[in-house]
Amino acid sequence: MSTEATAAPTDANPAFYLAEEPHHPEGSSTALGFWMYLMSDCLIFACLFATFAVLGGSYAGGPGPKDLFDLPLVALNTAMLLFSSITYGFAMLATEKGKVGATQGWLAVTGLFGLAFLSIELYEFAHLIHEGATPQRSAFLSSFFTLVGTHGLHVTFGTIWLVTLMVQVGKHGLIPANKRRLMCLSMFWHFLDVIWIGVFTFVYLMGMLR
Amino acid sequence: MSAEQHAQHSHGHDHGHDHHDDGHAHGTMGSYMIGFGLSVVLTAIPFWLVMTNFLGSTQTTGLVIMAFAVVQIVVHMIYFLHMSAKSEGGWTMMALIFTIVLVVITLSGSMWVMYHLNHNMMPVSAHDMSQMP
Numbered sequence: 508m509s510t511e512a513t514a515a516p517t518d519a520n521p522a523f524y525l526a527e528e529p530h531h532p533e534g535s536s537t538a539l540g541f542w543m544y545l546m547s548d549c550l551i552f553a554c555l556f557a558t559f560a561v562l563g564g565s566y567a568g569g570p571g572p573k574d575l576f577d578l579p580l581v582a583l584n585t586a587m588l589l590f591s592s593i594t595y596g597f598a599m600l601a602t603e604k605g606k607v608g609a610t611q612g613w614l615a616v617t618g619l620f621g622l623a624f625l626s627i628e629l630y631e632f633a634h635l636i637h638e639g640a641t642p643q644r645s646a647f648l649s650s651f652f653t654l655v656g657t658h659g660l661h662v663t664f665g666t667i668w669l670v671t672l673m674v675q676v677g678k679h680g681l682i683p684a685n686k687r688r689l690m691c692l693s694m695f696w697h698f699l700d701v702i703w704i705g706v707f708t709f710v711y712l713m714g715m716l717r
Numbered sequence: 718m719s720a721e722q723h724a725q726h727s728h729g730h731d732h733g734h735d736h737h738d739d740g741h742a743h744g745t746m747g748s749y750m751i752g753f754g755l756s757v758v759l760t761a762i763p764f765w766l767v768m769t770n771f772l773g774s775t776q777t778t779g780l781v782i783m784a785f786a787v788v789q790i791v792v793h794m795i796y797f798l799h800m801s802a803k804s805e806g807g808w809t810m811m812a813l814i815f816t817i818v819l820v821v822i823t824l825s826g827s828m829w830v831m832y833h834l835n836h837n838m839m840p841v842s843a844h845d846m847s848q849m850p
Binding site: 538539542543546549550553554556557558560561578581582585586589592593596597599600603694697698700701704705707708709712713715716717 | 743744745746749750752753756757760763764767768775778779782783785786789790793794797798804805808809812813815816819820823824826827828831
């Protein structure tokens with residue numbers, strides 16, 4: 508180290524070397540990187556929202572939102588996602604206190620709410636398809652299934668990720684790496700709830716007003 | 718000495734009270750409950766407005782529920798995603814503002830252009846229709 512440091516000052520511009528990498532706390536830059544991913548994901552959803560905004564009125568003589576949407580069911584779905592958000596918050600609070608059992612418990616509750624959300628959404632989709640309102644029926648239905656389906660796919664992968672993390676925490680405990688992963692999933696999960704606010708307002712509620 | 722400092726540092730980090738400006742702020746029980754309470758209210762009111770058609774006019778209802786959605790998104794950002802102007806030295810906020818600009822351009826641009834395209838490309842009457850090639 509010292510030989511490198513003394514070699515340079517013969518120049519007018521002395522060069523400096525770091526003897527060791529500065530210590531970065533675990534996950535400090537990961538949060539920013541993951542935020543960048545979420546923002547790019549947000550742009551995907553923006554494109555799907557724009558598509559729905561343009562095509563949402565093209566029924567091709569088929570059924571429209573008022574014939575298809577069941578608002579109490581959507582309200583129930585929204586409640587499931589909102590409850591899963593707060594229970595994930597409780598899981599994060601338990602993580603900060605280092606309580607493995609409580610973290611696992613709240614993660615399990617979050618996962619169950621996520622599964623409830625997915626079940627209700629799949630039931631709704633099955634009901635629509637049974638009524639003949641398939642994605643092929645009209646441009647409105649194509650854009651509807653693409654937008655809501657993409658959100659549902661995100662929730663599906665979030666749930667898989669959640670189960671994976673429960674296994675990880677069960678195996679290794681709340682090590683810094685697992686805390687970092689839990690923080691990333693926390694951002695992902697709350698982000699999906701933010702997207703859902705756009706979906707229920709723009710697709711379901713505005714659809715009923717058309 | 719340096720090893721001791723290092724150990725002290727990581728010890729401090731384990732408790733989540735590191736004085737590093739590493740950005741990810743943590744919520745408290747209180748902040749999560751405030752966020753949850755606000756979200757429930759901000760979700761329930763738009764559903765109630767649409768289901769009961771309380772305001773009468775669809776246009777007013779539309780604008781009001783859009784406003785509720787925007788407020789609820791801000792609530793989620795602050796209380797659940799712990800956004801602040803200081804996190805990650807301001808970079809998350811910069812990324813967010815940039816994304817919002819892109820989202821606004823994408824949405825308003827698509828709607829504006831496609832509305833006019835629809836408007837101008839549609840045959841307006843049966844007479845126009847008969848002139849179509």
